[in-house]
Amino acid sequence: MENSEKPRGGRPRAFDPEAALDAAMHLFWEHGYEATSLAMLREAMGLTPPQIYNAFTDKETLFRRALARYHDREIGFALDALSAPVPAGEAIRLLLTGAAEAYTRPDKPGGCLFISGALAASPQAQGIADELKTYRKATEAAIAARLAKGRDAGELPAGLSVERFAKYLTGVMHGMSIQARDGASTEDLRALAGTALAAWMAEMRKAAAPKDDADAGSAVHN
Amino acid sequence: MENSEKPRGGRPRAFDPEAALDAAMHLFWEHGYEATSLAMLREAMGLTPPQIYNAFTDKETLFRRALARYHDREIGFALDALSAPVPAGEAIRLLLTGAAEAYTRPDKPGGCLFISGALAASPQAQGIADELKTYRKATEAAIAARLAKGRDAGELPAGLSVERFAKYLTGVMHGMSIQARDGASTEDLRALAGTALAAWMAEMRKAAAPKDDADAGSAVHN
DNA sequence: CAGGTTACATATCGATTGTTACGTTAATCA
DNA sequence: TGATTAACGTAACAATCGATATGTAACCTG
Numbered sequence: 001m002e003n004s005e006k007p008r009g010g011r012p013r014a015f016d017p018e019a020a021l022d023a024a025m026h027l028f029w030e031h032g033y034e035a036t037s038l039a040m041l042r043e044a045m046g047l048t049p050p051q052i053y054n055a056f057t058d059k060e061t062l063f064r065r066a067l068a069r070y071h072d073r074e075i076g077f078a079l080d081a082l083s084a085p086v087p088a089g090e091a092i093r094l095l096l097t098g099a100a101e102a103y104t105r106p107d108k109p110g111g112c113l114f115i116s117g118a119l120a121a122s123p124q125a126q127g128i129a130d131e132l133k134t135y136r137k138a139t140e141a142a143i144a145a146r147l148a149k150g151r152d153a154g155e156l157p158a159g160l161s162v163e164r165f166a167k168y169l170t171g172v173m174h175g176m177s178i179q180a181r182d183g184a185s186t187e188d189l190r191a192l193a194g195t196a197l198a199a200w201m202a203e204m205r206k207a208a209a210p211k212d213d214a215d216a217g218s219a220v221h222n
Numbered sequence: 223m224e225n226s227e228k229p230r231g232g233r234p235r236a237f238d239p240e241a242a243l244d245a246a247m248h249l250f251w252e253h254g255y256e257a258t259s260l261a262m263l264r265e266a267m268g269l270t271p272p273q274i275y276n277a278f279t280d281k282e283t284l285f286r287r288a289l290a291r292y293h294d295r296e297i298g299f300a301l302d303a304l305s306a307p308v309p310a311g312e313a314i315r316l317l318l319t320g321a322a323e324a325y326t327r328p329d330k331p332g333g334c335l336f337i338s339g340a341l342a343a344s345p346q347a348q349g350i351a352d353e354l355k356t357y358r359k360a361t362e363a364a365i366a367a368r369l370a371k372g373r374d375a376g377e378l379p380a381g382l383s384v385e386r387f388a389k390y391l392t393g394v395m396h397g398m399s400i401q402a403r404d405g406a407s408t409e410d411l412r413a414l415a416g417t418a419l420a421a422w423m424a425e426m427r428k429a430a431a432p433k434d435d436a437d438a439g440s441a442v443h444n
Numbered sequence: 445c446a447g448g449t450t451a452c453a454t455a456t457c458g459a460t461t462g463t464t465a466c467g468t469t470a471a472t473c474a
Numbered sequence: 475t476g477a478t479t480a481a482c483g484t485a486a487c488a489a490t491c492g493a494t495a496t497g498t499a500a501c502c503t504g
Contacts, residue, residue, distance in 0.1 A: 009502025010450030032342030034257050038492060040344075049493070054451065059492065116342040119333075119403060120254030123262075133404050167401060167410055168417040174400040175393030181341060182355050188389055195390040198428065199421020206420065231472025232480030260462055271463070276481060281462065 017055055020045040025066035030109040033063050033118045033128050063117075063128060067135065070113045077102055082142050088150025089204075092169060093197055095143070099173050100189035103180035111177035114139075140170040157207040165200065172196040239277055242267040246278075247288035252331040255285050255340045255350050285339075285350060289357065292335045299324055304364055310372025311426075314391060315419055317365070321395050322411035325402035333399035336361075362392040379429040387422065394418040 023044045027036050038059065042049060056062040077098030081091055103111050114135045121129040144166035150156045176189050184192075245266045249258050260281065264271060278284040299320030303313050325333050336357045343351040366388035372378045398411050406414075 009448080009500095011452065011500040013451070014500095030342065031344055035342060035344035035347065037344070037490080039490080048453065050452075050454095053493065111341075115400060119341050119400065120252065120257060120338040122253055122257035122259070125257065136400075136404060164410075164413050165417065167406065168414045171397030171401045171414050172394065173397070175395070175397035178337060178341065178358075178396040178400075179389060179393045182358060184389065188386075191386050192390045192393050195387065195421050195425050196394075196418075197421075198424040199417050199419075202420040202424035203417050231470095231478075233470040233482065235481070259460080261460080270483065272482075272484095275463070 021069055024062055025069050028066050029113040034125050082146045088155045091146055096193035099176055100186055100193050103177055104186040110180040115177045140166050143169050160207050243291055246284055247291050250288050251335045256347050304368045310377045313368055318415035321398055322408055322415050325399055326408040332402040337399045362388050365391050382429050
């Protein structure tokens with residue numbers, strides 16, 4: 001792909017595009033796509049409007065660039081966890097504990113940009129909302145793929161419903177993101193992840209002993 | 223409190239305020255607070271700006287009224303579940319399965335207004351974001367209270383960390399809300415709730431046998 | 445040094461945001 | 475019936491939104 005090559009001469013940039021993009025990313029992360037105005041971006045990036053538009057085309061493109069940067073620089077823990085050379089259960093544990101840390105980093109907005117960026121949007125910004133949904137679905141698919149791999153490797157029960165558990169684990173991560181926004185600490189989220197993992201193992205045992213599966217409540221009634 | 227009494231004469235309203243509020247609530251539910259413009263509200267409510275402002279003061283007040291209405295008319299399942307004359311475990315099961323249905327009702331926006339309404343907001347709308355957070359925290363507190371009641375009644379282990387499990391269960395509900403926004407079906411969410419409940423029970427057993435508690439991963443390693 | 449190219453700074457664009465005067469119409473109260 | 479009260483419809487308000495037109499300054503190539 002293209003990178004940071006300048007095709008030919010001309011006046012050089014008076015600012016660092018990566019630093020500016022970083023500032024924009026944090027602002028979008030904090031306030032979401034639509035609620036972040038150009039005036040706010042202008043001040044945070046320390047640039048004039050023409051500088052922003054010359055370097056990033058328009059607000060939507062700037063946001064998409066910020067999403068890509070966020071994916072590359074802020075949530076590497078996810079792919080690292082899912083591709084780590086460890087058993088599937090350990091990979092999931094790394095994923096959730098990694099999220100607990102990533103969602104509560106000091107000097108960073110709480111939660112995940114893919115969720116805070118635009119959960120709800122105006123009609124003209126629904127393309128942005130859809131892109132964020134695509135990122136979230138990609139995470140879910142990556143988890144499902146890792147579970148399937150673990151199942152095929154014999155680490156997980158053969159009859160495991162990967163889609164179902166991927167949806168559960170993704171949902172837990174989404175919940176952690178919102179709890180982080182609401183002020184939960186890293187330890188809070190780690191405890192939440194621990195409980196979620198206990199669930200996963202409990203259902204694992206249940207799937208190993210093939211009874212009825214999609215039942216939600218017959219075993220509670222304490 | 224005040225209700226629908228008209229203090230004195232004057233020209234009567236030409237529209238039904240409750241129906242108008244209902245239309246506004248659904249619009250806010252779908253697009254969130256800031257992304258819902260007055261033009262959209264005007265069309266959905268079938269009113270002119272002065273009609274809206276005369277009846278609801280301003281956009282912020284209208285949104286707060288919509289929140290109250292949402293609380294009263296759309297998520298009664300939560301208080302019903304938590305106040306039902308059943309054991310604590312069954313109450314939690316009712317809560318999660320109720321959420322699975324409420325977040326995926328046909329002809330309603332997906333998920334929960336308290337989450338979609340304003341997860342991220344501009345600086346001038348942070349009062350709104352805080353109010354939504356207050357609603358979410360109230361849910362968490364209500365769950366914690368129900369767990370504490372169950373613990374005191376001997377239905378749950380004596381050493382139970384109610385705050386921790388309330389945070390977990392609230393987080394699961396938040397995750398369900400986002401999964402609903404991303405297109406999950408009622409059955410998807412019910413399965414998610416079932417897995418979450420299994421976790422809850424697994425940790426319950428763990429708490430009953432007092433070992434180390436706040437550990438997230440020592441038992442995985444499958 | 446001349447020509448070409450690119451980014452700079454200043455100022456402002458049209459559109460849309462939430463909100464409100466203003467004069468009229470329809471009800472109740474004396 | 476006349477006075478009072480409140481909601482009506484029309485039109486427009488100031489402020490902010492995202493985005494640009496314009497002329498100048500700074501670099502590379504020849």
